[in-house]
Amino acid sequence: MSPSLQRAQLPPFSYADEPPAGENLPILPQHVSPGRLERVLRAGHFAITTEIAPPDSADPEEVYQRARLFDGYVDAMNATDGSGAHCHMSSVGMCSLLTRKGYAMVMQISCRDRNRIAIQGDVLGAAAMGVCNILCLSGDGVQAGDHPDAKPVFDLDSMTALQTIRTMRDESRFLSGRKITSPPRVMLGGAANPFAPPYDYRPYRLAKKIAAGAQFIQTQYCFDMPMFERYMQQVRDMGLDKKVFILLGVGPLASAKTAEWIRANVAGVHIPDTIIQRLKGAQDQKREGLNICIEMIQQARELEGVHGVHIMAYRQEHNVAEIVERSGALEGRKPWYPGLVETSASSSSLSPATQELAV
Amino acid sequence: MYTMRQWSARHARGLKHSYEWLERSLVKLYPYFQRMGLSKVEQPLMKFVEQPTKRFLFDSQSCGQCTLGSTGMSCPMNCPKTIRNGPCGGVRANGKCEVKPEMDCVWVVAWQGTQQLRTEQQALHILQPALDWRLKGKSAWLRAAEQRIREMKS
Numbered sequence: 001m002s003p004s005l006q007r008a009q010l011p012p013f014s015y016a017d018e019p020p021a022g023e024n025l026p027i028l029p030q031h032v033s034p035g036r037l038e039r040v041l042r043a044g045h046f047a048i049t050t051e052i053a054p055p056d057s058a059d060p061e062e063v064y065q066r067a068r069l070f071d072g073y074v075d076a077m078n079a080t081d082g083s084g085a086h087c088h089m090s091s092v093g094m095c096s097l098l099t100r101k102g103y104a105m106v107m108q109i110s111c112r113d114r115n116r117i118a119i120q121g122d123v124l125g126a127a128a129m130g131v132c133n134i135l136c137l138s139g140d141g142v143q144a145g146d147h148p149d150a151k152p153v154f155d156l157d158s159m160t161a162l163q164t165i166r167t168m169r170d171e172s173r174f175l176s177g178r179k180i181t182s183p184p185r186v187m188l189g190g191a192a193n194p195f196a197p198p199y200d201y202r203p204y205r206l207a208k209k210i211a212a213g214a215q216f217i218q219t220q221y222c223f224d225m226p227m228f229e230r231y232m233q234q235v236r237d238m239g240l241d242k243k244v245f246i247l248l249g250v251g252p253l254a255s256a257k258t259a260e261w262i263r264a265n266v267a268g269v270h271i272p273d274t275i276i277q278r279l280k281g282a283q284d285q286k287r288e289g290l291n292i293c294i295e296m297i298q299q300a301r302e303l304e305g306v307h308g309v310h311i312m313a314y315r316q317e318h319n320v321a322e323i324v325e326r327s328g329a330l331e332g333r334k335p336w337y338p339g340l341v342e343t344s345a346s347s348s349s350l351s352p353a354t355q356e357l358a359v
Numbered sequence: 360m361y362t363m364r365q366w367s368a369r370h371a372r373g374l375k376h377s378y379e380w381l382e383r384s385l386v387k388l389y390p391y392f393q394r395m396g397l398s399k400v401e402q403p404l405m406k407f408v409e410q411p412t413k414r415f416l417f418d419s420q421s422c423g424q425c426t427l428g429s430t431g432m433s434c435p436m437n438c439p440k441t442i443r444n445g446p447c448g449g450v451r452a453n454g455k456c457e458v459k460p461e462m463d464c465v466w467v468v469a470w471q472g473t474q475q476l477r478t479e480q481q482a483l484h485i486l487q488p489a490l491d492w493r494l495k496g497k498s499a500w501l502r503a504a505e506q507r508i509r510e511m512k513s
């Protein structure tokens with residue numbers, strides 16, 4: 001049976017024990033975090049995450065506006081941490097605002113800007129605010145951003161950051177050995193790039209990340225499904241898809257020109273010529289970019305060992321709803337968003353989630 | 360010197376052997392060093408022998424926690440992000456570094472250079488711990504000898 005058909009047999013996802021916004025859910029047995037994303041993944045559903053672009057502004061309303069675009073379409077949002085080495089509102093700040101509203105966040109931590117003292121402090125602060133997922137990245141080099149004159153820190157790397165936070169969570173200790181009284185209950189994630197050399201090493205690198213503590217993986221943008229399938233074949237042969245949740249990174253390309261620019265200038269993004277040709281040949285290139293992204297998701301839904309998608313729609317955030325809708329990725333689910341419980345829980349004994357599904 | 364570094368990576372196997380020979384000699388010399396006082400030996404050893412040799416052959420950055428033996432003689436501290444568990448996701452399609460496009464990614468070089476080693480000897484398969492920055496500029500050779508002696512005792 002295909003993975004999507006198997007999922008169709010699952011019982012509906014319930015939000016029955018959803019607390020008031022800003023408070024944590026109970027931690028279920030075998031779970032490491034009180035997070036909704038972990039619940040969706042462990043229940044076997046196809047999870048959807050997206051990236052929320054932090055503003056160049058100190059106005060919280062801008063953050064809320066950006067988040068509302070995804071209401072009802074995603075299970076969690078990644079708050080990026082100085083992505084592309086550009087300065088924006090911090091991931092801690094973004095998470096602080098959005099967890100107050102009850103949103104599920106994936107806080108990204110880049111090792112480029114902070115050392116082990118700062119990172120561990122942020123982890124405790126984030127967990128205290130209700131952040132349930134942390135994604136560790138090495139980070140882009142400073143040369144890629146708007147402050148190429150900055151001092152790159154890179155005290156830890158993505159692996160040692162994962163290891164450090166796992167020690168904090170599972171052993172209630174800092175890296176120094178000093179005791180933590182209440183450990184951060186977070187699910188740990190890492191990035192993977194199946195599309196960069198050395199290709200034959202990449203599955204082993206995934207194994208290493210799992211050994212370091214990664215429980216979920218979000219990949220780099222996929223524009224080359226055959227290449228990803230080859231990677232997944234090896235991942236499955238090594239049994240890694242049973243040890244980690246894999247979310248395929250996807251995103252819409254705005255035009256052939258943008259695609260060519262990204263290919264030349266953004267580190268680690270692989271776009272095959274066929275995709276560029278397809279965009280060039282299209283009447284409406286932007287539409288075609290969306291179509292390609294939607295097709296990737298549809299193919300990912302049928303791939304054994306893929307547990308969801310991570311949609312990175314930079315400057316096309318308003319199109320995420322359409323991408324999710326048309327790709328059928330939710331498979332009949334409705335992700336939680338502020339207001340969902342209030343509107344549907346009013347007049348029925350059904351759990352909000354089942355009621356949502358009934359309409 | 361990048362050319363020299365490339366040469367060393369190509370001759371990783373032979374260099375690894377000389378490296379192991381050197382370690383064995385240091386283990387033998389260690390008791391004498393101890394008698395002379397390790398702190399007195401470390402500085403000149405580092406300044407006149409270890410640092411210049413490693414610098415010349417591998418562009419070593421003297422982090423004091425040497426992994427050359429398991430990286431095919433590719434010093435990971437030449438990675439502009441000083442990643443000890445590389446390669447990062449930014450490696451270019453031609454195997455060059457994301458940050459310095461004129462340089463081969465040190466971890467791609469390490470991957471190619473360690474294919475003949477057993478898995479458990481390859482740095483790429485072993486989780487490397489976070490660096491202890493206090494050891495920068497200290498002798499990795501002495502530390503390795505020290506560790507070897509400890510292992511032999513236990």
Ligand code: SF4
Pocket residue numbers: 437438439440441442445446447448449450451455456457458459463464465466467
């Ligand atoms: S491409 Fe290789 S050398 Fe360059 S930053 Fe990444 S891991 Fe380091």
